[in-house]
Amino acid sequence: MVDVSRAFGLPALSVKRALKRYRQEGPKGFYVPPRRRGPAVLTAEVLRLAQALFDGGETIPRVAAELGIKIDTLSKAVRAGRLHVAVVKESCPLVSSTKSERSARDSEAPMGVAASNVPARVAASVGGLSAVVPQFQAAVDVPRGGVLFVLPALLAVGLLEGAEEFPLPPGYYGIDSLLVLIAFMVLARLKSVESLRSCAPGEWGKLLGLDRIPEVRTLREKIALLTGLPV
Numbered sequence: 001m002v003d004v005s006r007a008f009g010l011p012a013l014s015v016k017r018a019l020k021r022y023r024q025e026g027p028k029g030f031y032v033p034p035r036r037r038g039p040a041v042l043t044a045e046v047l048r049l050a051q052a053l054f055d056g057g058e059t060i061p062r063v064a065a066e067l068g069i070k071i072d073t074l075s076k077a078v079r080a081g082r083l084h085v086a087v088v089k090e091s092c093p094l095v096s097s098t099k100s101e102r103s104a105r106d107s108e109a110p111m112g113v114a115a116s117n118v119p120a121r122v123a124a125s126v127g128g129l130s131a132v133v134p135q136f137q138a139a140v141d142v143p144r145g146g147v148l149f150v151l152p153a154l155l156a157v158g159l160l161e162g163a164e165e166f167p168l169p170p171g172y173y174g175i176d177s178l179l180v181l182i183a184f185m186v187l188a189r190l191k192s193v194e195s196l197r198s199c200a201p202g203e204w205g206k207l208l209g210l211d212r213i214p215e216v217r218t219l220r221e222k223i224a225l226l227t228g229l230p231v
Helices: 002-008 012-025 027-031 044-055 060-067 071-079 099-107 118-125 145-156 175-187 193-198 201-208 216-227
Strands: none
Touching: 002 012, 012 027, 044 060, 044 071, 060 071, 099 201, 145 175, 145 201, 175 193, 175 201, 175 216, 193 216
16 A cells, blocks of 8 residues: 555655545445535525515525525525526616716705705604615716725625624614725815815715715714714
8 A cells, every 4th residue: 555655745644544445345435426515505486585585586695694504605506507587677868967067966956055855854854763874876087086995805804794783873874885985085084074065065975875965063973872982
């Protein structure tokens, strides 16, 4: 056995195992297909449910959240052809707003500069909304829009990890939006919260998927709640 190991450059343990298999099963033992585990996560029933959701127009992240599956696991199944994601065709061309168009609309907002999401703001004011859900829109000429390229890296290093544990009361602006805003301020080299007074609130809101960012006073109050420091 030692001579075989040296001649073929194989570990002695591998040769020993092969010899044991030969003695127990004969030559046919080397041609038996390896035993593989069945799908521990993507069972036939899970695949059926996932495909039904995909057929309904859902995306991979939404289906993964609905079924409690990792996005990467679901993506591999799609790439392997075990699942098929429906292709959604645009019914009309994408229309992007320009900075001048947005500036005109922001100045006419009914609840203050760029505060155009009236239903959500009213709901938040009466306690009917814990936090507004960001909704990004097509836009061009957004100042400092390049910070969005860094967002995946910020999320990867844990910017929002454990964010739900921060003691922030319900309101229009959620903890996720506030943390992303502060991170973007750092990237834009704004040295203080007061620096936002010279920035267009609606344009900064576009970076967060909101109608506008909070006023300086509101932001300072929320930072005080998060840090426990006086305003």
